[in-house]
Amino acid sequence: MNRKRVTHTATERRLARLPSGSDISVTVHRYEGSPGPTVYVQAAQHGIELNGTAALRRLHDHLTSTEIAGTVLVVPIANPRAFDHRSYVTPHALDAVNSNMNRVWPGDDDGTLQERSARRLWYLVEGADAVIDLHTGSADMLEHVRFQDDDSEALAEAFGSEYLLVDAAEENAPDRDFRGKLRTAAARAGIPAITPELSNSRRVDHSAVQRGATGIRNVLRKMNVLDGVPDTPVTRTVFRSDGDCIRAEDSGLFEPRPDIEVGDRVSPETTLGSIYSPATFEELQTVTARESGIVYSLTRESVVAAGEKLADVAEIV
Template sequence: MTTLGTASAAPGEMDTGRLEVGEARDGTTVALPCAVINGAFDGQTLYMQAASDGDELNGVGVVSRVVPQLDPTELTGTVLVVGIVNYHAFQVAEHRNPIDDTKMNRAYPGDDNGTSSERIAAATFDAATRADVILDLHQGSTSRMIDEVRVRCGRRHRLHDECLQLAKTFGCGYVLDQKGPEGQLARAGPDEGIPTIDPELGGCVGWDEVSIQAGVDGVFNVLREYGFLSGSASPERQTRAKGFDQYGSPAGGLVRFEADLGERVGAGDLLFEITDPFGELKARVTANNSGVFWRTRRLPQVATGEYVCSVGTNVDTY
């Protein structure tokens, strides 16, 4: 019998339940939706979670499509799922936990006696570290971004190659291989000896079916390649960036992009222009280095110095 919170499943069975993480302001229990899919055959364990940031909903879309397709009688090993991590932020469609104004993916490995976010991180980290593979489903918040997978442990980490191979297997087409900030699950997991990746499934308000499908395909690629399901993923070559150039606006006004997401750009290529409300040109910004046009703001209006876009740099394929 395998349990996660109140979900409990014997071999060849599946169950859903709730993982308790504390109490709300009215004293009612706060518990995260979770699932156990316990395969009929012994094998490894995969842990998957979504909505660590409360407005990043594409991962929830992936979970809601993947779980109904998993037949425990055909599964080797176990899949553990927490469908919504940042409970309080999800309720109000905000990025950060409004109870403690914390970005959840900076709170790992958490603290059982800490803040709201630290307690949620501790409970989900306890579940994650029962696994052999960890998938932490994200998106680029509400900005516009390509589908990519992030390897956050750092290229000198002892588990870097395993994490990079997991990212390649997921197979979104693009990988950011750059050490992440402290407190990310994709950093804390490898420190415990578990290959962990952070798929960033596009960026949107609400959810995007194309990015959700890329996430569904990625999860099944991992399930097949790592022996949970029959078949293999046959991972294709991925475009990898090892860094970012981020660009702010040199003037206030309206952004007009001259490059498309996923487009290769060279040093000196025009990325965007800034105009006034009447179309008068105020500034032109070009790329400092060659790379891939990776991410942009969603709204066209900007103030001086405000974030506009990012270019993935130091690009190769593997």
């Protein structure tokens, strides 16, 4: 394929108007080479998920010194208000109805502030041939890449993570929350999309940033935007989540079993830890896995309230 030296532009894109009259806008980078596919990449829909944004700076350095076929559109901070507030979601003062940006895709021109913002980005997404939506989990989550359909699976494999998580079929999880994620909205529109969940929210973690930058380059190779073939791991585990996590049945202190870690395989009735009353020392719940699978998140934040998520175990496909 005939590739061309990249032409780079960075422009401001207005997403919505704030109550004060000032705008919410984002920076959109456009890297253009010879004719080819368009790939849309964004990070920081959730304001504390910084490693995607940091990975995009590495990608910028690479793309501006190479040749590509196609166009790469990059939005380093998709949700600047959440980022500025160092918060996971958009401040409730700006959108009490839809504070989580990753629940409103493809957005709405006449909707709430969050829906309008997503819509303005969706106009970029809908012209793309592939979407990468960079997220990070907590330190208690196994790094993985999420996808929904076969076309997206090829991109997820190319990204190069050792763990891939396939969403339950949409008909089995028809709730609005699930349907409003960028990757599911893109899949409905026929655009392959992946959600890499890199390690460690709230801080820039050098190794997660490197894996993010390498993963994006791998996907761009898979799309023939960049020269070369994806560099992917020898072993790969695909697991499926039905979105049904293990929750606290009572409030108290949670102690995970010291020898259990994310990535471990468990079977039904494997003990994951226990909740007890810190006042009386009474054990309130022996927390067990309900099915066989892989532990892909296990909370280390010990104070838990009834109903709170403790762990996710997903079936290995």
